[in-house]
Amino acid sequence: MIAIQVDQLSKSYAYYTKEAGLKHSLRNLFRRERLEKEAVKGISFAIEEGEMVGFLGPNGAGKTTTLKMLAGILHPSSGSATVLGHVPWERSKRLKMQFSIVMGQKNQLWWDLPANESFLLNRYMYEIEEHAYRRTLDELTELLDVKELLGVQVRKLSLGERMKMELIAALLHRPKVVFLDEPTIGLDFMSQKKIRDFLKYYNQETNLTVILTSHYMNDIEDLCKRSIIINNGRLVYDGELRSVNEIVSEKKLLKLKFHQSVAREQLARFGTVKEYEGVQGTIEVDREQLKTNTAKILEQLPVLDLNIEDIPIEEGIARLYRKGGTEHERVG
């Protein structure tokens, strides 16, 4: 069953230019230049129930704008969307009861109170029955290993502990769809991994539908079979992250080890040298030349070991991003 359906969704922000100086300020009183920023430009996708989808894009690509529309915080300029069959910006109670958003950069818990007080507030807001509340809280605090921290003022918790509490607050009412916006931002490697392991387990156990944005590729690679990538407001990729390079890159990496030292110039005859240490090196080779160049290398150089690899995913994504620029369109 489809949980999230997005069709030709667009959002433009209107804003006015302001030049510095008194002369310009006075002129602006009478004649301001109105500009429009098309932050999201007709994106479409569908997400099945239980899917965990990565949502990627460079700064300013339109991710937050899209998530805000799907969370019902913003109205779109055009297009349509449904979350669990409801139009999000109509803000129906039935959808609110089945939905949650976690923003790694924003606090949703009361800073000066212990987390369990904020949880109680959520219990009343979401009308969670006492027994179900106790059971869910027990389960989540157990899984995230924060039971003994429930009574500690949120401001005194570490970043990782606070993030775990934010997740609990978002999941107490057992939503069916959750948007996680940078849930591991600023966390150390181990805390990131703990949150990832929890999300993986919880998604499998409960069939939760998740849209996840993260600047850490580990999060996306580990958790999301599918990623949607937007750039400059447009959808530029929808599929497995691993396959990005098949689309954007005409290059492969050849990793070589030799019996004896080989001169850099010798390697450079077969491709762009990326790493060089005498007895080993890495070169970037055009896909079409891969076969012939590999054969020549094996024939002409003292090869001990040879591996063919894709260019790193981060690099493939960066190439995908470089395909688009920014657009500010004048409308009046």
Ligand SMILES: Nc1ncnc2c1ncn2[C@@H]1O[C@H](COP(=O)(O)OP(=O)(O)OP(=O)(O)O)[C@@H](O)[C@H]1O
């Ligand atoms: N209220 C607004 N008025 C005018 N322009 C806006 C407004 N909000 C966002 N924008 C512009 O819309 C574009 C998309 O912004 P958005 O915050 O959706 O991007 P993002 O992909 O979430 O970026 P980041 O990763 O930096 O958070 C940006 O160019 C931004 O400057």
